[in-house]
Amino acid sequence: MIPASFDYIRATSLSQAIGLLQDDPDNTKLLAGGHTLIPTLKLRLASPALLVDLGSIGELQGIDIGDHIRIGALTRHAELLASEKLREALPIFHQTANMIADPQVRNRGTIGGSLANADPSADWPAVIIALKAELELAGPNGRRRVAAKDFFVDIFTTALQADEVLTAIHIARPKPGMNFRYRKIRHPASGYAVVGVAAGVHLNGGVVSEATLGITGASAKAFTPDAAVDFLSGKTLSIDTIERAAILASEHAGCLSDHYASADYRKHLAKTEVARALTSLSGKP
Secondary structure, X not given: OOOOOOEEEEOOOHHHHHHHHHHOHHHEEEEOOOOOHHHHHHOOOOOOOEEEEOOOOHHHOOEEEOOEEEEEXXXXXXHHHHOHHHHHHOHHHHHHHOOOOOHHHHHHOEHHHHHHHOOOOOOHHHHHHHOOOEEEEEEOOXXXXXXXXXXXXXXXXXXXXXXXXXXXXXXXXXXXXXXXXXXXXXXXXXXXXXEEEEEEEEEEOOEEEEEEEEXXXXXXXXXXXXXXXXXXXXXEOOHHHHHHHHHHHHOOOOOOOOOOOOHHHHHHHHHHHHHHHHHHHHOOX
């Protein structure tokens, strides 16, 4: 449980961090909250020559709420939980942050670290997909944005290039009346999502004018079940509609199987959690 030796630099600017990555991307790791990286180093599953600490870079931190919402990548889960302005604008952030692990993790872990790590059972990927967020990435060639639904490529794999840094999450403010909910079946030991579902619905006269879904934990990456979202449009959230949408969502992708939950069980959980999330947004018991 002792990591291999490495050099450590606490970056003071984003350009410095990018430059260090560019010098040796294969042997350099970025440190955000460290909840995944440090155990990985201790187990020697990774042995970087250089560790670059991002904690002093001011532009990677903070929550800005205006015509749109910007969340710095180094914003900690506890900050997202505590922000009353963010809770007023998007209550789903408070719901989700309150379900993440325990106070120790929430006080150190960051939203950007979670997203860049792309653990298939992490909570935030489902949420930012449901919110139709864009992720801002910075590298030696400048900045670019990637839609959340396109950011997650595979298990622990994202659209980030080896010399890029995730800097912020950008979210367009939802139109009035758009409501969101996050639910998950929590692993009893780790607190990760066995299956987690973020859902958003806008009802106009009882009819769905807009719907979004993001699912995590079920498969190798977080995803949006397009068939289920398309099916919901223009329909009332009746029991039958919700049941059909839940079935379509559970059939979207192949599910993971491990010692805790089989693929069939995860498929079942995806169905039930989508149904419960949509029911909670329908205003019906």
